[in-house]
Amino acid sequence: MGITTRPRRTTPIRVLIAKPGLDGHDRGAKVVARALRDAGMEVIYTGLRQSPEEIVRAALEEDVDLIGLSILSGAHMALFPRVLALLKRQRAASVPVFAGGIIPDEDAKRLKRAGIRAIFGPGTSLGEIVSTAEKLARSRA
Amino acid sequence: MTRPGPLPSAARAIVKGDRRALARAITAIENGDPAADPVLRALYPRTRGVPVVGIAGPLGVGKSSLINALVAKLRTERRTVAVVAVDPSSPFSGGSVLGDRIRFERSADDTGVFFRSMASRGAAGGLAAATLEATRLLDAAGFDVVLVETVGSGQVDVAIREVATTRVVVVVPHLGDEVQTLKAGLFEIADVFCVNKVDLPGADLARRDLDDLVALGSWPGGWTPVVVGTSTAPPSGLDDLWAAVEAHERHLDASGGRAADERRRLSGEIVGLVRDRVGRDLIDRLERDPELRRLLDRVVARSLDPRAAADRLLAGSRRSR
Numbered sequence A: 001m002g003i004t005t006r007p008r009r010t011t012p013i014r015v016l017i018a019k020p021g022l023d024g025h026d027r028g029a030k031v032v033a034r035a036l037r038d039a040g041m042e043v044i045y046t047g048l049r050q051s052p053e054e055i056v057r058a059a060l061e062e063d064v065d066l067i068g069l070s071i072l073s074g075a076h077m078a079l080f081p082r083v084l085a086l087l088k089r090q091r092a093a094s095v096p097v098f099a100g101g102i103i104p105d106e107d108a109k110r111l112k113r114a115g116i117r118a119i120f121g122p123g124t125s126l127g128e129i130v131s132t133a134e135k136l137a138r139s140r141a
Numbered sequence B: 001m002t003r004p005g006p007l008p009s010a011a012r013a014i015v016k017g018d019r020r021a022l023a024r025a026i027t028a029i030e031n032g033d034p035a036a037d038p039v040l041r042a043l044y045p046r047t048r049g050v051p052v053v054g055i056a057g058p059l060g061v062g063k064s065s066l067i068n069a070l071v072a073k074l075r076t077e078r079r080t081v082a083v084v085a086v087d088p089s090s091p092f093s094g095g096s097v098l099g100d101r102i103r104f105e106r107s108a109d110d111t112g113v114f115f116r117s118m119a120s121r122g123a124a125g126g127l128a129a130a131t132l133e134a135t136r137l138l139d140a141a142g143f144d145v146v147l148v149e150t151v152g153s154g155q156v157d158v159a160i161r162e163v164a165t166t167r168v169v170v171v172v173p174h175l176g177d178e179v180q181t182l183k184a185g186l187f188e189i190a191d192v193f194c195v196n197k198v199d200l201p202g203a204d205l206a207r208r209d210l211d212d213l214v215a216l217g218s219w220p221g222g223w224t225p226v227v228v229g230t231s232t233a234p235p236s237g238l239d240d241l242w243a244a245v246e247a248h249e250r251h252l253d254a255s256g257g258r259a260a261d262e263r264r265r266l267s268g269e270i271v272g273l274v275r276d277r278v279g280r281d282l283i284d285r286l287e288r289d290p291e292l293r294r295l296l297d298r299v300v301a302r303s304l305d306p307r308a309a310a311d312r313l314l315a316g317s318r319r320s321r
């Protein structure tokens, strides 16, 4: 049995990892989800083909501290700003959004200016992703 | 009877349909945040005792897919539905990948549905410690039906007995030896047996086995479990599944079983809450209170055995009241 007593207070970071649009590349999202789990976070994985509306709704129902978008299809310039706009409309712009996948530097610069807090490309170390996730989640208002 | 008085603002928002307030309150429950207390207290008198349907069964049998199908069906009947889906936390990192949402396919603008994933956070029995109170908030928030998915550890997912009014145990054809282990545990608390994936070969055999099990078993409470066969793709048997759930809910009303079950569950809940608080308090005091530390020292030194120490602790806490 062991000690079944409920711990007094625990506040693991909750993160939504979402795959927006018609993109079938899910290895990166799964690798990142597992790395965040191994760092003690609770990761809600949405699965493939999520609309920005579905992503924002899931983020609010799941009350996450951070949203991670994974995209390798090239549609990031259409989909990411839409996620940010919907969050703003729901008065949830305080939930930080970061992202990864195949995103050219030029686009990454513009997306960061639009409010995506961090963007990581292929080969990024998982340690770097985890520490950024921790920092961003703690920054949530 | 506590009369519903003025509500604290979070509770008021939840009753008015503010889904973010609901989501935040569930987080507060999960985190043991005292902010949850006034909300739970205010909303308890507003709970109506809606059907809470537990969907339990081993890993990968199709629990989430069935929930998705049931939500779709209930929505065509214009009933509102909330889902709490529990997945295991890693015993090592404490983290979790919650994947039940992958099967959930509602359109984003359907406000008649609410889906919440929940990590078990080390609780035994296939649910999280926060699941019961979360279902209570969902009831007070006005949902007509609450569906709860267990972790999927098979035999040991029995905590659903303390949360659900109707328990559906899902199996699939060719479970093999796992069926034997399920017989002690999960099978004993089933109100409905659902053989899912009847599109796969072996479904008839699995149903016959369950029919035999039901025929041979003794079922207290006057309800004999119903066996149904389903598949989520292509959809079949889902009406039968829901009809069986509703038949059981009607039986609970007709037999007085609902009140009796609720009384049993609440008694267990209160005892559990007291055990948690007393336990936490004692764990703290065993380390901090000098007198209790000496008691622990003596047990460590083998001059007192753990049971005798427990006797003294209990005697001490009675005296101090």
Ligand code: B12
Binding pocket: A022, A023, A024, A025, A026, A027, A028, A029, A031, A032, A067, A068, A069, A070, A071, A072, A073, A074, A098, A099, A100, A101, A102, A120, A121, A122, A123, A124, A125, A126, A129
């Ligand atoms: C494997 C692969 C596939 C597999 C996918 C298997 C799967 N289930 O994931 C298969 C064979 C199915 C496939 C198919 C296709 N692919 Co492909 N594929 C690749 C490949 C070679 C590797 C991708 C991969 O898995 N990497 C490993 C993971 C771990 O890395 P990652 O995803 O980049 O993730 C890292 C970071 O980006 C970051 N990250 C990723 N997500 C996130 C999220 C967050 C929140 C954070 C913080 C970080 C983060 O962290 C990870 C760890 O460092 C890439 C080329 C490349 N080198 O990237 C092409 C590539 C992505 N594919 C491409 C294409 C075009 C296709 C197809 C359209 C090909 C076709 N014509 O049929 C199809 C489309 C499939 C579909 N339905 O979408 C192009 C995309 C071009 C573009 N965007 O402009 C690429 C770039 C190849 C190329 N150079 O042209 N592909």
Ligand SMILES: Nc1nc2c(ncn2[C@@H]2O[C@H](COP(=O)(O)OP(=O)(O)OP(=O)(O)O)[C@@H](O)[C@H]2O)c(=O)[nH]1
Binding pocket: B058, B059, B060, B061, B062, B063, B064, B065, B066, B100, B103, B151, B152, B196, B197, B198, B199, B200, B230, B231, B232, B233, B234
């Ligand atoms: N053939 C068949 N496959 C099904 C059926 N229902 C679900 N599945 C598949 O079974 C797998 C598991 O389905 P889930 O709904 O995720 O099962 P689950 O019981 O929720 O799984 P866990 O939450 O991981 O325990 C998926 O690949 C589904 O597509 C069915 O009726 N027939």
Ligand SMILES: [Mg+2]
Binding pocket: B063, B064, B065, B099, B100, B149
């Ligand atoms: Mg599931």
